[in-house]
Amino acid sequence: MYSKRLMWIVWPAFLVACVLEILLFSMVDPQDLQWFGQPVTLSRQGVYTVAFFVFWGITMVSSALTTLLAMSPFEVNRCPLPLDGRPEGCPKDQSC
Template sequence: MSARPWMAIAWPAFLFAAVLEMVVFAAVDPGDLHGLSGEPLGWTRQAVYTVSFFVFWAVTAAASALSVALVNRRSEG
């Protein structure tokens, strides 16, 4: 696959991840997050923002890639 389809996936996913980050952390304080054991996470705010942004970006990129794959598959068959 050439660079153009990859950018068509990555750039909108990046923008949506940025918006999602703003929406989520307008309502959630990173200092109040707890792990699965119920203990405080113990990460800095910057670490929470960074990790969550990359998780949001990966999830939205996966959704975009799935859409591109489905469109390409339909146009081939």
């Protein structure tokens, strides 16, 4: 179940990061970029790589929030412990 949910987060984020990378670097030359007033010392390929992983990370956070908000109250509040090992306050009428 968690691997499926992980793919709901990672795969769309990967696709969106690809699109963002293409859109941004079709308009901006990485050699023209500056960081705090200084030219970026990375190669073009380095800038592409760093930007891709930044885009991917940001879009993964977005996808994760969407997945979290789509969870039912049962999924959010369920107790992961077996019935006989649950502490007080952990719902007892839920089956996994």
